Amino acid sequence: MEILLNELNWELKGYYPWVPYLQKSVETGLELNGVTHWxxxxxxxxxxxxxxxxxxxxxxxxDMNSLLCEWVENRWWLYRAQLTIPEFSKHKLELVFKGLDYRATIYINNVELGKHEGMYHPAVFDITDKVSQGESITLEVLFEHAPDEVSQIGKTSMxxxxxxxxxxxxxxxxxxxNLGIWxxxxxKITDKVAIGDLYxxxxxxxGGQGDIQLSVEFDTADDTLFNEYSLELQCWTPQGTLISSVTSKIDSEWKLLMNLKVDKPQLWYPxxxxEQALYKVLIKLKLQDIVIEERQMETGIRKLRYKQNIGSPKDSLPYTVEINGINIYIKGVNMTPLDLLYGNVTKEHYAWIIRLMKRAHINLVRVWGGGIIEKEWFYDLCDRNGIMVWQEFIQSxxxxxxxxxxxxxxxxxxxxSANHAIKLKRNHVSLTVWSGGNELMSEPNKPSTYEDENLAMLKKIVNRLDPSRLFLPTSASGPVQYITKEKGVSHDVHGDWKYNGMSNHYELxxxxDHLFHSEFGVDGASSLKSLQKFLSPAHLKPSSVRDELVWRHHGEWWDTFDRDGEFFGPVTDLNQYVQRSQWIQAEGLRFILETNRRRKFNNSGSVIWQLNEPWPNVSCTSLVEYYGDSKMAYYWTRKAFAPIHVSIDYRRLQFKVGEAMExxxxxxxxxxxxxxxxLASVLDEKGTELYEQSFEGxxxxxxxxxxxxFSYLISEGTPELFFLRLQWSVDGRSTGKNLYTFSTSLIQPYHASLGFKGGQLLIDEKxxxxxxxxxxSESIILSKQYTIANIGTEVALHICPIEESDLFWMEAEGAFESLFPGESQIVTVYCMYKQGGAWLKESNYEKDELIGTLPIIRFQAFGHESIKKIEVIHESFVSPLH
Structure with missing residues (x-):
């Protein structure tokens, strides 16, 4: 039996280092009260x-307030709570701390139980002989100041x-x-015999039969009791029907291997x-006929293999994942922790981020080695939603x-850390790849290999504890680290993380010819809605990080001010700056995804850096902003990852009159x-068709x-900005479209887009x-359809909905599409009540106060100073319920 102690009345107090050990001043004899109250x-x-x-x-x-908080990491912190020991008739009583961050000493009634170091393996203390039933005890956890550790810039070997x-x-x-109980x-109350490690x-x-295998180790205080115990293994279908039950006696080795066969299994797929069919597995430890412990697990039945890519060198690693006989092209994202305060992340926040993955056709998430090994709930959600997990050990x-x-x-x-993580995470069907860490290199531009002592140790542990899964030494795994135009030297590479210019980006x-692309990105600004939350009014204007310290503090590496100026010219309006920056991020990222996908399965997949950000940045390579809103690049990724997609292979955005675009x-x-x-069509801003060509296959x-x-001659009549639109249908049924923007101007090629009036939009609720x-997570998802029509005379670019109440996370089907005059589309908006943790709680939906409140949706198109300046003929706004 396990009793959760999270909800005790925990208190916290801060001290200067070492003071809690002394308690009273040697000089005065007075109590040392600490740097905070309780x-x-x-x-x-x-x-x-x-x-x-x-x-x-x-x-x-x-702004720059985080600089005023850096003293916190240099203090010691004492947690305490009162606990009444429950009645227990079992053999052993243990205190289990699943995550302590970082060096801690644990006490009961001022008596030290022990010390612990490390975030990723539990601190476990047997208190059976130290407490009595019904006794009220004081439980304390003392954290030392944060250890001196390497940030992004330093030496990994240290x-x-x-x-x-x-x-x-x-x-x-x-x-x-971060410091604290995360x-x-x-x-934990256990008998003389308890279920230990499960695999x-x-x-x-x-022959197509499902095979479920369970390996169990038992914890026991008496090796002679094995004849008295048995283990029952039950299996239930995804629909809840019991299909198998097996009971085995436990032998003297206190280990057990059990198999269940499932006829005509419902398979788990990415x-x-x-579908993501999950079978329930029930494990019952019995003393004679009495159940003394029970565990419930979910698993998917699937066949997992790894293969070399088509045409890959003989010495390359197997980067193609095969599941149930199907080669899976990886459409992946890299995920950082969801918050700097990872202990406060909620189940609802995890559920929202997984929803965004699934809706964007993402099938793999790389849990990055510079972050954390996530909580169990995250991996449960990956199992249920078909998101394969690439889990790195904590190295970078x-x-x-x-x-x-x-x-x-x-x-x-x-x-x-590795032993504990593997034993816990290997039971998730979504877990697909282990990796030694992020960008580990034994020399510049050469990733470390299995020969490295550190990585050889990890490989040995993985082979022993989870031999069916692939262990990669690091990401990228080489033989060169970074993307290059040089042929024949790239297997798994990283880079680049910036837009590389109007020609070089497309050439690079x-x-x-890399086999796999496990990290790359393009940077783009956060939305105006987000910027207004963490920048004071004095800083709400476009700037370069060279000139603006607050902007530098929120994303120094990801300044797009000059880049966007080269495309559009000068900017003074902040919302226009955001729109321009997000457009170029989306354009740059889309090309990488499409060009990698064109080489399927010579290239086995793309893993975007990055899905999310753990704190609010002015600009970043993230697809999703800290507050949960999705950028334009998220939606263009969603389109590029669609099951059926059509693209063009181009090498530049600018063409001279008289040239042929092929x-x-x-x-x-x-x-x-x-x-x-x-149907491939060249259009001007008024929607006039300049050229048309059709294809089929x-x-x-x-x-x-x-x-x-496709071939189009750039004639004298071609406007400064012209569009190539692909529209496709499957067996006559319209399925999708893809729009590219090109220019005949050699300077500021997208400047002409600023002159468009944004169309004349008719927005109505369907x-x-x-x-x-x-x-x-049992959170409510609200959905609604809107019909958007352009009844004006010019194109409306990148139309997107915005949720204005700020009580909801929102994503939409059909966001950031463009409409030419006379065209319309349906946009379906999905909203979930915000239930974030830590700093995000400030904008959470509070059920007791706001029952019945609904989203408030507005739409904006590219090139306008604010969303309210779009000319709207009719719009039905949603008001809160009474």
Whole structure:
């Protein structure tokens, strides 16, 4: 039995280092009271949030306030709570701390139980003989100041801790070093025999039968009792029908291996390739006929294999994932922790971010080695939504030198972290790849290999504890680290992370021949809505980080001011700056995704850097902003990752009059379908058709299909800005469209877009009421359709909805599409009540106060100073219910 202790009345107090050991001054004999009073504490959580709630630090997101919070990491922090010991008739009573951050000493009634170091393995203390039933005890956890650790810039070989490093300053976050209890605290009551480590694996036999295998180890205080115990294993279908029950006696080795066969199994597939059928597995430990312990797990039945890419060198690693006999083209994202205060992240926040992945056709998430090993709820959601997990151990590059640490203390901690993580995460069907860490290099531009002592140790642990899964030494895994135009040297590469220019960007990615692309990105600004939350009015104007310290503090590496000026010219309006920046991010990222996908399965996939950001940036490579809103690049990623997609292979955005624009038209498909017909049209801003060409073909699943060559002569009548639109249908049914923007101007090629009036939009609700549904966290999802029509005379670019009440997370089907005169489309908006943790709680939906409140939706198009200046003929706004 486990009793959760999170909801005790936890308190927190701060001290200068070592003071709690002394308690009274040697000189005066007076009590040393500490640097704070006792304040309420959140468990799980982090010290910073509790200090903020108590008014002891300012809001760290606002402007440069985080600099005023850096003292926190240099103090010692004492948590305490009163606990009444329940009645227990079992053999053993344990205190289990699942996540302590970072060095801690644990006490009961001022008596030390022990010390603990490390975030990723639990601190467990047997208190059976130290307490009595019904006794009220004081439980205390004392944290030392944060260890001195390497931030993004430093030397990896000097790393000595298993502490999340992104807290120490990374390009997408400030320095805010977390301390505290970041995961659950349990009181665990067990019998003389208890279920220990579990290893649940599944496979599919050659005959198509499902195979569920369970390996169990038992914890016991008496080796002679094995004859008295048995284990029952039950299996239930995804629909809830019991299909198998097996009971086995436990032998003297206190280990058990059990198998269940499932006829005609419902298989588990990654997102976009089939359903995510999950079987319930019930494990019952019995003393004679009495159940003394029970565990429930979910698993998917699937056959997992790894293969070399088509045409890959013999010495390359197997980068193609095969599930149930199907080669899975990886459409992935890299995920950082959702918040600098990772202990406060809510189940609802996890559910929202997983929803965004699934809706964008993403099928793999790389849990990055500079962050954390996530909580169990995250992996449960990945199982349920078909998101394969690439889990890295907590190691990362450091810029100056990236050699994996060989420090004896570090290797011991890494081993403990790896052992615990593998034993826990291997039971998730979504787990697909292990990796030694992020960008570990034994010498510049050469990723470390299995020969490295550190990585050899991890490989040995993975092979012992989870032998069915691939272990990559690091990401990228080489043989060169960074993307290059040089042929024949790239397997798995990283880079680049900036838009590389109107010609070089397309040449670099279009000519590369890497087998896998496990990290790359393009930067873009956060929305005006987000910027207004953390920038004071004096800083709400377009600027370069060279000139604006506050902007530099919120995303120094990701300044797009000059880049966007080269496309559009000068800018003074902040919302226009945001729109321009997000457009170029979306354009640059789309090309990378499409050009990688054209080489399927010579290239086995793309993993975008990055999905999210853990603190609010003015600009970043993220697809989703800190507050949960999605950028234009998210929606263009969603389109590029669609199961059926058509693209063109171009190498530049600018053309001179008299030149021919020639580009292959390529069909991408992840599912079998009928004949695909594509109409390629060149249009001006008024929607006038300047040229048209059609293509057709039937897709294959193993490779992209070149449908033909598009060719258009840039004549004297071609406007400064012209558009190439692809529209496709499957067996006559309209399926999708893709729009590219080109220019005949050699300077500021997109400047002409600023002269468009944005069309004349007719926005109407397709339904009066919002529809409701629920997600995995039982949060309500509201949805509603809007019809958008352009009844003006010029194109309306990148039309998107904005949720204005700020009580909801929102995503939409049909966002950031463009409408030419006379065209219309349906936009379906989906909203979920905000239930974020830590700093995000400030904009949470509070059910008791706002029951019945509905989203407020507005729309904006590109090029306008604010959303209210779009000319709207009719718009039905949604008001709160009475």
């Amino acid at each position: 304040i309420p504490a959140t468990v799980p959580g982090g010290v910073h949030y509790d200090l903020y709630r108590a008014g002891l630090i300012p809001h760290p997101h606002q 790393t000595t801790t298993q502490k999340s490093r992104f807290n120490y300053k990374w390009d997408f976050s400030t320095r805010l070093v 995961d659950d605290i349990l009181l 649940l694996t599944t496979d599919v036999t050659d 997102n976009g390739f089939g 590059s450091s810029g100056l030198e990236n050699i994996p640490s060989k420090h004896i203390g570090f290797l011991d901690l890494l081993q403990k 990615y279009g000519e590369a 580009a292959s038209v390529i069909l991408h498909a992840d599912q079998i379908c009928g004949k695909v017909t594509v 039937t897709p294959t699943l193993q490779t992209a299909l070149v449908l033909g060559q 339904e009066t009421d919002w529809k409701t549904s629920h997600n995995e």
